[in-house]
Amino acid sequence: MTLTEVPAAEQEQRPDASSAASVPASAPTASVLVQPGAPGYTTVELDPTDDADKAAMIDVDEWAFSFVYPTEALENTHFVPEKGRTVGVRHERDGLVAVHASYEADLRVPGGAVPAAGLTWVGVHPGHRRRGLATAMLTTHLQRTAERGEPVSALFAAEPEIYGRYGYGLAARSVDVQLGRGVALRDVPGTEGLTCSLERASEDRHLALVADLLDRAARPGELFPRRDAHLRNYFAEVPDWREGAELRRIAVVRDADGDPRAFCLFRRKESWGPTGPEGTVRAGLWAAVDGAANRALWGTLTDLDLMGTVRLGGLAVDAPLLGQLVNLRSAKLRTADNVWVRIVDLPAALSARAYAAPVDVVLEVTDTVLPANAGRWRVEGGPSGARVTRLADGDPTPSGLALDVAELGAAYLGGIGLASLVAAGLVREVTPGAGAAAAAAFGWPLAPVCMADF
Incomplete structure (x- = not known):
């Protein structure tokens, strides 16, 4: 959808x-x-x-x-x-x-x-x-x-x-989070010179700012449609979809020079209980370029008057906000499946990404839908990229791992470890130790996530 x-x-x-x-x-x-x-x-x-x-x-x-x-x-x-x-x-x-x-x-x-x-x-x-x-x-x-x-x-x-x-x-997997107002966040160096403004969201004023920060903060897994209509729709208003919430607002964190460092599009919805206000902040599209900007952004949005809860979804499993919580138990967390990847052109896809460690592995791949991907492929490379070549029938080079193209897609962004897929019985280790070695190369320092429900 x-x-x-x-x-x-x-x-x-x-x-x-x-x-x-x-x-x-x-x-x-x-x-x-x-x-x-x-x-x-x-x-x-x-x-x-x-x-x-x-x-x-x-x-x-x-x-x-x-x-x-x-x-x-x-x-x-x-x-x-x-x-x-x-x-x-x-x-x-x-x-x-x-x-x-x-x-x-x-x-x-x-x-x-x-x-x-x-x-x-x-x-x-x-x-x-x-x-x-x-x-x-x-x-x-x-x-x-x-x-x-x-x-x-x-x-x-x-x-x-x-x-x-x-x-x-x-x-990729993601985390949906619910926080209470005033949740304790750890101090982060560098926040002293940052300010967070709250404004009415405007396509004319904020579209370029949002596009720039999304681009700067993107992790593996983020999908960027080439038509700007997708991003413009975030500034559109459809009353039925607000469900009683206010018109969209935007929080923008800027440094001392006025340069944007983080933003969040959000809405508030009022609610009153027996003991007073119980409003909800619905955080939506957002990005932060570093930990200080992230701390300044959420420090503001978790302390808005008359609000009792902040809800946000689609966080990476290692999102900075989770690390900045003083007490992780204070948050209600739900882990969900995130983006699914299908390798369509195996050599082009594997040669388009970098690898966290040197890699030299032969993958024995099955693909019943796109047979051109099936066969034995040698992946040689490292942090600067890789060369991917098909091995001819009869080539004596031993296979390292045998797997379906679905498992290769799962490992492609660096967040689902090949060694864990071996442990789950979804990838077969042909050469002992190949799973751990390949996992070190295919992994990546930051967990992938796609924040786009497309």
């Missing part, structure tokens, strides 16, 4: 932002359309700029996700599915009954970024389930992603049970 489809209380709101950095030219168009096996169904191109296709897409999405797309959302937000990247399935009698789309994006990886297809809007009408429509769409998506030359695909899974069978692996 897209950001613009979910009520504020459920998704208030996590980064779905365009990078301020320059990006490569647009990916080439793709033409593959895999047809369902069931009779009466046809996979078709959709044009999100066409009123009839747009209305049909929204109807399918409302059926698939059990929600109503408010009129104000159509009027006040950008409709973000992209022409040339949106595909559906039509039934001979019922019309459009399934849809999916992808965003042209860049995925942050250890040491850099890689072009990526952000899979989204995957939905099937409940009256047309179990007929192979999702398989046709996802196979279409992966083949078109390969055709466009995008080495990876990423998604947030509405139903995690589905996507592993198509080669997606859970590449």
Whole structure:
């Protein structure tokens, strides 16, 4: 689903932002359309700029996700599915009954970024389930992603049970946090010269600031769609999605020279209990470039008058805020699955990232959906990058690890250790000790996270 489809209380709101950095030219168009096996169904191109296709897409999405797309959302937000990247399935009698789309994006990886297809809007009408429509769409998506030359695909899974069978692996976990007002935070050097202002959020005043700080603070796992419509939607107002909360505000931390160091888009919602105010701060899109700015930001937002609770989601499992809490038990924490990654072009994907330690390992990979990835691959490199080569049949070089492409996707961002996957029985260690050595190289100092529900 897209950001613009979910009520504020459920998704208030996590980064779905365009990078301020320059990006490569647009990916080439793709033409593959895999047809369902069931009779009466046809996979078709959709044009999100066409009123009839747009209305049909929204109807399918409302059926698939059990929600109503408010009129104000159509009027006040950008409709973000992209022409040339949106595909559906039509039934001979019922019309459009399934849809999916992808965003042209860049995925942050250890040491850099890689072009990526952000899979989204995957939905099937409940009256047309179990007929192979999702398989046709996802196979279409992966083949078109390969055709466009995008080495990876990423998604947030509405139903995690589905996507592993198509080669997606859970590449990052995240933490949702609830804090009480005035929660004790540790002192951090460097906060003395920082100030935090509270302002009404404005696209005209704050869009460039938000884009710059998101780019500077991004970790591996962050997905940046190349169209700025995604980021602009964070400044849109849809009354139904506020659910009684105020209009969006922004907290901005600046240094003594006035340069921005952190921000958070947020809303407050008043509430009163028997003993007084019990309001809630709903923290949404945010970023901080260092620990001092992070401390200044949350020190302000956890001490607002008439508020009793601060809620924020999508934190990395090693987020600075968690380390700055004096008493971790004072927070209510929930760990969730975060972004899923699918390796589409194995040599391109593995050579696009850096490695935390020297690596020389042969990976024996299976991939039933994209057979070009299957085989034995030698990965040689280190912190400056890697060379990835396919070993010919009969090459005597021993394999280090045997794994499915889904497990390779899980390990790709450096947050899910290959050694832990070996311990779980999901990766087979062909050469003793290969799991630990590969884990040291594929790991990364900061845990990955994607704060975008796309």
